[in-house]
Amino acid sequence: MRVAFFVGNDVTSHLIVNQAFPRILEAGHTPYLCYTRQRPAPRAEPELRELFHYERGLLDGCVYPYLDSLPAPLHGTFLSPAGIARLHRGAVVVRSVEDVNSPEFVASLAADGVGVGFSVRCYQKFRLPLIAHFSPEAGAEPLFANLHPGILPQYRGVLTFARSMLHGEAEAGFTLHRVDEDWDAGEILATCTRPLDYGLSVLENMWAQVDPAVDLLLAAVDEAAALGRWTGRPQQAELAGYYSHLDRSDLERMSRAGIDLMRPQSVLAKLVDSFTPPDSPEGLRLGGILTGLTSRRPGMAPALG
Template sequence: MRAVVFAYHNVGARGLRTLLAGGMRVELVVTHPDDPGETIWFDSVAAVAAEHGIPVALVDQAVDDALLERIARLAPDYIFSFYFRRMLPASLLAAARIAALNMHGSLLPQYRGRVPVNWAVLHGEAETGATLHVMEAKPDAGDIVAQQAVPILPDDTAKDVFDKVTVAAEIALWGVLPRLLRGEVPRRSNNLAQGSYFGGRKPEDGRIDWRQPAQAIYNLMRAVAPPYPGAFFDLNGRRFIVARARLARPEVAALLPASASAGLHLAQEQILAKGNDGGVIHILELWAADHPGQPLSAQHLSELAGHQP
């Protein structure tokens, strides 16, 4: 069986390796040029393709006519999309002789759309996973081909969960690959009425609202923790990023008096935050936005802020 693979990021790299290990013949890999303005903390699909001598085409904004014609001439049995960041046009999907399949980072039909892992953590889910599904013009709407669940532990960050989802994607693909190589595509309905759809997130969406309950604030901190842009707050004209936190243990939470208001506090050299429900978050690592990666002590935070929060 012959395939064209559209891929990027860790799931793209692992998906490509899985196809090759299982015996799929990959004729062409299409990936994105890395954005110099983005922190590249993930694997290179182009490097994996180069290791295996597979031709690579780069797509930034959209698949152009020349690439469409090139793929049509290849007449692949399958087209795979593994975390490729652009929608593939219907004319391209039709070029696959058997099926065009996409790997999505959730348990469809839940969390269709963009950045599904971050949304799942933000909403406090206890489980997510990876779903291989048939591609249609509507995003994440086609029949489900394979699926693998993973747990979300209470203190997992989005990066922790994304690493699990990468493995889940590999397991799901590996399990169904023998059937795909025989030209069989198992399908079950992807009932969109039972699911949910979410759009992309912007760095500004990481702004902390101390009026929220502590669990909701903590979920935001986990959902956008580095290497994502991070949950942040502004204090005396300075911006600070929460790099690492957890819900405070009882003995730590007890450092704050019951009368403490919702918001940021310093207590016995600890940086604490109180939600509007009385719950307390222990901020374990805090950065100044203009010096990312450099942890601040409670004393340093007080000096930068100009007063004791």
């Protein structure tokens, strides 16, 4: 079975996909890793621009170029898209996709027989021709799901772990739901939750749930392979809440509550620990590069040292 993953350009989605695709290979399937890109919002609040830099900018602008400059991919660690393509040539298909809804791209999925799809923090809006492509037969529900970081239907939208912490929730989690043309509104396939730790940042709380999120994906792959369908349940519209980006008042409330969007040290440590072997020369070198890069940003103290 050929399975497409539409992957955002953030640390969390790359951790999830790096953990998931080897197990999908072991099950005899062919992963298509379709990397997409979210661009920074020029008018975003400073805290959100800083989050974008740490969560997305460092990965594409520093970590992956460094890894790709090495003579060979680092076995036993998570890999860059280019590293995956090199190390798993012929077993994994790696693509950079500018527009997931382009007729040419949808036609390429059809030509390759890609029948199951997952979005992992891809911020492009999926349109009907792409969604319909994943229907196993005319009129059937598509085998196309979104791994949403938030409990649905209460937490639709973006940065829902931050919203959950602002609301003092005891737990948060990921929801796997069927993709339709509305944001985060398709029927729910599965949910995983864990207690929130208010001593950690929003980003760290999301990373703490990578393992169960991967399990949701793998269970859906197994079900599609075995049954050719998924069983879900409609969302309760009366419970739905949709959240857009945090505004200044939200960020000030978070600050008063002592909630951090992210902690620089934890992001850099996560990048080094995930993409290089422990105590390796490559890890020390990457840590030094990241520390130098972030310590030169206005107002930022060195994060590793």
